[in-house]
Amino acid sequence: MDKTWAEVTCETPAPLVDLLADFLVELSGNGVSIDNQNLDTFSLDGIAESPTTTVRAYFAVDDQLDENVAAVQRFLNDHRHLAGEFELPPPMVAIIKEEDWATGWRQHFSPSRIGRHFVIKPTWEPFSPLADDLVIELDPGMAFGTGTHPTTKLCLEALESIFLSQRTAGETPAVLDVGTGSGILAIAAAKLGAAPVIGTDIDPDAIAVARENCTLNDVTVALSTTPLQEIAEHFTVVLANILAEDLVRMATELAAKVAPGGFLVLSGILLERERFVMDGFSTTGLSLRATTREGEWSCLIYQAE
Numbered sequence: 001m002d003k004t005w006a007e008v009t010c011e012t013p014a015p016l017v018d019l020l021a022d023f024l025v026e027l028s029g030n031g032v033s034i035d036n037q038n039l040d041t042f043s044l045d046g047i048a049e050s051p052t053t054t055v056r057a058y059f060a061v062d063d064q065l066d067e068n069v070a071a072v073q074r075f076l077n078d079h080r081h082l083a084g085e086f087e088l089p090p091p092m093v094a095i096i097k098e099e100d101w102a103t104g105w106r107q108h109f110s111p112s113r114i115g116r117h118f119v120i121k122p123t124w125e126p127f128s129p130l131a132d133d134l135v136i137e138l139d140p141g142m143a144f145g146t147g148t149h150p151t152t153k154l155c156l157e158a159l160e161s162i163f164l165s166q167r168t169a170g171e172t173p174a175v176l177d178v179g180t181g182s183g184i185l186a187i188a189a190a191k192l193g194a195a196p197v198i199g200t201d202i203d204p205d206a207i208a209v210a211r212e213n214c215t216l217n218d219v220t221v222a223l224s225t226t227p228l229q230e231i232a233e234h235f236t237v238v239l240a241n242i243l244a245e246d247l248v249r250m251a252t253e254l255a256a257k258v259a260p261g262g263f264l265v266l267s268g269i270l271l272e273r274e275r276f277v278m279d280g281f282s283t284t285g286l287s288l289r290a291t292t293r294e295g296e297w298s299c300l301i302y303q304a305e
């Protein structure tokens with residue numbers, strides 16, 4: 001007979017997510033899924049716009065189940081004050097087959113290959129890397145950059161192709177990641193051998209998530225909310241996966257951070273905004289070397305003389 005699991009689902013606002021997830025991991029002894037399908041979306045106000053997050057935990061269907069669900073309810077009652085105005089609904093329980101579990105949330109966060117060498121691996125998933133794999137461990141935290149969004153993939157592919165084509169040979173490439181989010185691009189650069197790697201974000205919460213992910217991956221990245229104009233150094237590669245309007249607004253400053261012969265990788269650009277961004281960068285002195293696209297998204301790769 002198929003093994004069954006009890007999937008316990010809680011809807012919760014952001015301040016409760018981490019606490020609840022930790023509690024559920026301890027109570028269930030299994031991983032939890034934090035539904036971040038709304039996380040990797042470009043929105044002017046970022047994830048704060050999404051009122052709630054879905055947290056799911058998996059319990060054995062046994063004599064303990066009722067007590068476990070009651071414990072989750074007690075946890076929600078005890079932490080109601082963190083939910084602010086939001087009325088916390090009771091946990092929902094669904095009995096699912098093992099095979100549904102395996103092909104459900106786990107499939108959404110299974111290790112994924114990007115480019116020739118990168119593998120984005122959720123922390124809880126076992127994975128046997130090949131000799132040349134560069135594995136990036138990520139916990140889907142409250143920051144953009146799980147590796148599932150086309151713009152993140154396009155930036156990772158561009159970064160890899162710049163490094164693999166030896167265009168950074170003869171020096172240890174320095175990389176600046178503007179709008180680092182989860183830190184995924186900065187971590188990837190460090191794994192490719194870049195140093196120093198600097199990651200900035202206007203969102204301090206993203207910097208906190210990026211810091212955890214850098215520790216998880218044992219890489220050194222200088223992370224901060226420092227505005228671009230206060231960064232003095234020049235970089236072999238500058239990455240910026242932010243909105244088209246912001247890219248154009250920051251065009252002069254971004255271009256000024258690229259070292260001679262270095263690259264500027266821009267994404268976060270919807271296809272219909274491609275021309276707008278090209279026009280915005282037309283007076284920066286950089287040359288457009290390549291345009292890559294996936295779905296409705298575009299990535300522009302510029303080079304300095």
Ligand SMILES: C[S@@+](CC[C@H](N)C(=O)[O-])C[C@H]1O[C@@H](n2cnc3c(N)ncnc32)[C@H](O)[C@@H]1O
Pocket residue numbers: 042046143144145146147151152155178179180181182183184185200201202203206241242243246268
């Ligand atoms: C689309 S996410 C990209 C995350 C990650 N770099 C990736 O490629 O998946 C954009 C990030 O840029 C940050 N951001 C937006 N405008 C910014 C700005 N002007 N300066 C620095 N960071 C900014 C946001 O807070 C967000 O974390």
